[in-house]
Amino acid sequence: EIVLTQSPGTLSLSPGERATLSCRASQSVTNNYLAWYQQEPGQAPRFLIHGASSRATGIPDRFSGSGSGTDFTLTISRLEPEDFAVYYCQQYGSAPLTFGGGTKVEIK
Amino acid sequence: EVQLVESGGGLVQPGGSLRLSCAASGFTFNGHWINWVRQPPGKGLVWVSRINGDGSIITYADSVKGRFTISRDNAKNTVYLQMNGLRAEDTAVYYCISILEAVCGRGTTVTVSS
Numbered sequence: 001e002i003v004l005t006q007s008p009g010t011l012s013l014s015p016g017e018r019a020t021l022s023c024r025a026s027q028s029v030t031n032n033y034l035a036w037y038q039q040e041p042g043q044a045p046r047f048l049i050h051g052a053s054s055r056a057t058g059i060p061d062r063f064s065g066s067g068s069g070t071d072f073t074l075t076i077s078r079l080e081p082e083d084f085a086v087y088y089c090q091q092y093g094s095a096p097l098t099f100g101g102g103t104k105v106e107i108k
Numbered sequence: 109e110v111q112l113v114e115s116g117g118g119l120v121q122p123g124g125s126l127r128l129s130c131a132a133s134g135f136t137f138n139g140h141w142i143n144w145v146r147q148p149p150g151k152g153l154v155w156v157s158r159i160n161g162d163g164s165i166i167t168y169a170d171s172v173k174g175r176f177t178i179s180r181d182n183a184k185n186t187v188y189l190q191m192n193g194l195r196a197e198d199t200a201v202y203y204c205i206s207i208l209e210a211v212c213g214r215g216t217t218v219t220v221s222s
Contacts, residue, residue, distance in 0.1 A: 050208075057110075090153070099145075099155065
């Protein structure tokens with residue numbers, strides 16, 4: 001089973017700042033099949049990125065994904081008020097599929 | 109509009125059963141893997157099971173193997189999750205996801221309690 005470790009656990013930033021979220025895998029993710037989700041309190045997860053770097057339909061271009069192998073990054077170039085939420089990474093290259101523990105982006 | 113809609117959740121006693129449904133619209137359903145994931149109260153996302161486009165490849169998390177069964181009816185654009193032998197630790201919001209279409213449903217809540 002591939003273990004995904006997200007860091008930091010909590011990121012305290014101000015609107016307009018840049019956010020950099022990390023997701024590290026315990027072994028290489030097949031075909032870089034790595035997704036990112038955003039989840040606001042009480043809401044369903046929202047799909048942001050698949051294939052490590054492909055934005056889902058309707059996702060603003062301030063969200064970008066990068067990385068390969070075992071190290072992946074989600075970058076939010078300039079934080080908007082609606083971006084303060086919890087973010088999860090997921091690998092879907094091999095079963096069992098696994099999620100990271102999440103990074104909470106909170107207002108500083 | 110690409111959409112997944114879950115239903116079938118509810119309150120059930122330990123040892124009981126429920127069948128969840130995931131209805132798809134807006135995309136070519138029979139070519140897509142569909143995943144079930146769950147989120148226990150106050151916790152993170154956990155993958156449960158997946159099924160490929162024609163139902164020939166199925167995988168489960170160890171925690172549900174032997175108790176849950178995933179299936180699909182492509183004529184109805186629906187994936188099912190039959191949950192038997194439910195335990196308190198199965199209490200969660202259950203979501204279905206199509207990674208290829210990059211869409212997640214809004215979830216259905218399952219509560220296992222006496």
